Amino acid sequence: MNAHSQPETRDLSYAEAIREAMDIAMGADERVILMGEDIGVYGGAFGVTGDLIDKYGPDRVMDTPISELGGAGVAVGAALTGLRPIFEFQFSDFATLGMEQIVNQAAKLRYMLGGSVSVPVVMRLPGGSGTGAAAQHSQSLEAWTAHVPGLKVVQPSTPADAKGLLLAALDDPDPVLIYEHKILYKMKGPVPAGHYTTPIGKAAIVREGRDVTIVATAIMVHKALEAAEKLAAEGVDAEVIDLRTIRPIDRDTVLASVRKTGRLVCVYEGVKTLGVGAEVSAMVAESDAFDFLDAPIVRLGGAECPIPYNPELEKAAVPQVPDILNAVRNLAKGRI
Template structure:
């Protein structure tokens, strides 16, 4: 009998709760898993993701670090090199810049520099993105920076289900993984399966099938692209929306197969447009046989060439929104109004 388990069917939770559930599951299963970060203990983290975990697992496993991102990330790297599985939370992804040395020079390269004789199974969690009125130093989307670094894996969950499955997959991975969580998604709710499951790293997911246009998006842009796709139905445009999920490694096959089918490509991302995820995906298509299937130029929609502004109207205007995504699609069909 294939009756749906009503408990499972109704199992919804927020993105933040899903991440917390993943951490708790991992900590129960493996005493080597420890959490580190600023104010992740009794405070529960700046976005409450680690709420109550210190009560369950104690301060030895839910470690408040000083405000020392370089040192904290480095301690996590050293601990990962020697038997622990640390999850280090940057309070904001912007603060990872203080720790670039340890992330890029150490974590990413140690296995290679040591000829495969070492592993750094560290997970970095990074609350990311704009839309909170926190201005230029607390609102960036810098995931593409890390896409340029061999040795790292870079993930961007868009749903609670993926947020949990990606964190568990990251912990199961023997190499450093960075997970960019979107601050505006923390309170969004969705179905989350119970127990342990892994969202495969490096696999994009077609969230909406379509025939006329491929929209590749990540994180919160997936939701905006899906909403834009609905508005385009009435105009006779059938958009396929691919949730990129993983920036490094990137899922070439899923993207190329979709472009071959639709003949049009738009890449939507929250990072600054120049030198971003859109450039990589555009080049990927341009260098492949899928280029021959294109019926229109490729379009990139990214953030404005400016720091993220404070004024809410400016902030909204600085990054792709549902209306700008829909307008972008119309341009590809020369239906600009």
């Protein structure tokens, strides 16, 4: 390949892109190992690890006991010894059982030991609603972990970023938590072949606009883009920002967009109170971008309730395209 040629790009699903990233990393570095419940012969709760056990064997693709606390602890310990473990929680909800290892160990050991060690563990957390999995298997808890210094927290919304952010996470000396929305696993999109990284801490402007900034995460990026196309037909030009990383948040990209558009809508699936959008709103309010606002900031987050099992109630519990449309229309017409 010459210096001016572009890497081959193929359409892969979000799940296939993640598996390809793990395969590339494992092939290049024997320190990379996979750990988690049912990731071996079964191939993972959502089939993401697939047949990697056949290629790399049970010493590098390890089924852990049904103990999230124990499995996360082993992964943290493995990272401390020089390995590069990728630990999969079957559902992000189950990380609540491993919080001791995530929050009190992985996040703090580098600081508490004066920088003499690092904890290069990657944790994959399938999250979000839309599968009818009810209250204990459908939460969006990324704001919990993003509150903790020492952790990096990412939310890829596309197959290309799912691969690139995972490979970037494996290069990082600190613990990185990757929240993968379950509904996105089957979504296909262009993914470059080979090794590449998507920078942690850098948002993407996925649609440029002049009238309102919509900052979104994970599946809400796609809902925001759908709403933006409908709004364009009404003469409202929305700029859509995919945060991609929620710790650290890309402050510069968000503030520059707000200075340009003068309006801000934050869309995220986690419960509205103290969610990702609350941090983005505060960040804008505490900056000079606040002086450019022509209307109050709007947050569209999840309802103040557990995720229901009933499919219609489940949809009602998280923002949908009509909610985004109504919020932007009201902003544009000065109703907010």
